[in-house]
Amino acid sequence: xxxxxxxxxxxxxxxxxAVEMGRLNNSITRGQGNVAGFAGEIIxxxxxxxxxxNTYEYDLVTFNGQTIDVKTxxxxxxxxxxxxxxxxxxxxxxxxxxYAFVRVKNDYSIGWLLGVITPQAYYANAVFMKKGEVxxxxxxxxxxxxxxxxxxxxxxxxxxxxxxxx
Numbered sequence: 001x002x003x004x005x006x007x008x009x010x011x012x013x014x015x016x017x018a019v020e021m022g023r024l025n026n027s028i029t030r031g032q033g034n035v036a037g038f039a040g041e042i043i044x045x046x047x048x049x050x051x052x053x054n055t056y057e058y059d060l061v062t063f064n065g066q067t068i069d070v071k072t073x074x075x076x077x078x079x080x081x082x083x084x085x086x087x088x089x090x091x092x093x094x095x096x097x098x099y100a101f102v103r104v105k106n107d108y109s110i111g112w113l114l115g116v117i118t119p120q121a122y123y124a125n126a127v128f129m130k131k132g133e134v135x136x137x138x139x140x141x142x143x144x145x146x147x148x149x150x151x152x153x154x155x156x157x158x159x160x161x162x163x164x165x166x
Contacts, residue, residue: 001081001112001113001115001151004110004111006043006104006105006111007108011039013038013042014035014038014039015035015037017034017054018037021038021079033072033074035108037070037072039083039104039111040070040071040072040102041054041070043102043113044070044113045060048062048123050062054092056094057069057096058095058096067097068097068098068099068116069096071087071099071100072103073085074103074104075103075105079103079112079151081150082137082150082152083150083151084137084138084149084150084151085101085114085149085151087099088146089128089145089146090144092123096119096140097156099122100116113157114154115154115155116157117149121145126147126148126149127147127149128147129145129146129147130143131143131144131145
């Protein structure tokens with residue numbers, strides 16, 4: 001897990017991008033997570049030396065052309081290794097080289113780059129949860145069909161830097 005400061009300029013850029021995008025169809029949070037999502041993308045792009053692209057398939061392109069879709073959740077606490085990283089079932093067919101999972105603190109002071117993984121490895125190890133089911137790991141009622149994988153099962157950035165970091 002890599003802690004990353006969310007600067008004032010990151011937050012301004014995230015808010016501007018969230019306003020420009022508006023509310024996406026099928027948004028689980030009805031657009032309330034857009035600022036956090038963009039903040040996650042921005043701090044990840046800065047750390048990796050990647051460029052934001054914001055297509056349906058991926059969010060970032062690395063220096064060598066690897067594509068990354070950033071999955072961000074808001075949090076009130078520092079993430080722990082057993083916390084879940086989720087991908088909505090609606091997004092399970094996105095074409096990207098990696099997923100990067102990020103948590104951003106609710107006050108936008110800090111984010112954590114939790115790790116990366118290829119979609120193939122993610123779905124081979126993730127647990128499918130149906131909308132309305134209770135996740136036994138955290139008693140959370142699932143809001144949309146999704147796949148979950150714990151943070152500790154992600155790949156460490158340091159082990160994949162030659163592919164994704166400048």
